[in-house]
Structures are given as structure tokens and as C-alpha cells.
Amino acid sequence: MPIDEKQYITFKLEEDYGIELTRIKEIIRNQELTVIPEAPAFILGVLSLRGIAVPVIDLRKLFQLPPATINEYSVIIVMEILGRLLGMLVDGVSDMIKIKDDDVVPPPRFTERKGTKFIKGMVEKEKKFIMLLDVNKLFSAEEIEVIDGI
Secondary structure (H helix, E strand, C coil), X not given: CCCCEEEEEEEEECEEEEEEHHHEEEEEECCCCECCCCCCCCEEEEEEXXXXXXXXXXHHHHCCCCCCCCCCCCEEEEEEECCEEEEEEECEEXXXXXXXXXXXXXXXXXXXXXXXXXXXXXXXXXXXXEEEECHHXXXXXXXXXXXXXX
């Protein structure tokens, strides 16, 4: 694969998002979680991944999107973010695609709200944009502190 090209896993949450394949540890079916009392609303609970407690985040809540029905396509994407294993519940994985760096355009800068600061770029595919996430910017310092306390 050329140096200026990266592989991304794309997934659905109202729109299409992409995460660099190298950031993903595994993708697992949605499963029963252990709910943590008084955890923030965006934390669904923890799952046991080969004996390791992994917090699972509801990306819909984190992105302030309307709730969706969890179904057979819902999966948890497990990745390492800032040295921590975290799971992200998404509506479903769509594809694995290769993207050239030159094809990535900067996202629009509306505000520094939660919705745009973690989008590192966008790429057009089939007349729609896929938003490419910078997973290290998904959480504020305060949110990381809360996650670390679980």
C-alpha cells in the first residue's frame, strides 16, 4: 500500500464515519454489558474482553444524535485511545476502504462544538461524504478522567 494511502473501516451513525484500521483492535457483536451506577449517559457499561474490563461508549449519545434501536447489525468497535482500550457502540460496520491523503478535505469549521473538533477530514464517496475521525480528540480531558474512574 502506498505511503500516502491509509485503510479505514467505515461505520454508520446517521451518516458515514471512518476510523483508521490501525487504531482498531477488534470488532465484536453487541453483547450484554455490566452497567456502572452513576456513570455518565454516554457510557453504556463495561464488557469483559478476555478478562479486561473495557468501557463501552454510546457514540450516538456522545455525538448528541437521536437514539437508534440496537439490532443484529449493531457492533462494538474496540480501539486504543490515549493508551486506553475503549469500545464504541455503532449502528453497523459498512466497509473497509483505502483512502489517499490527497483525497481528504478538511471538515467545515462551524464551531468548536463536540460535533466537529474530532473530525480530521472528509472524503467523498458515491456523492456523499465520509467523516474521518481523529479518535484522540473524541473525548475532553474531563471525559477521559471520568472514563479512567470506571
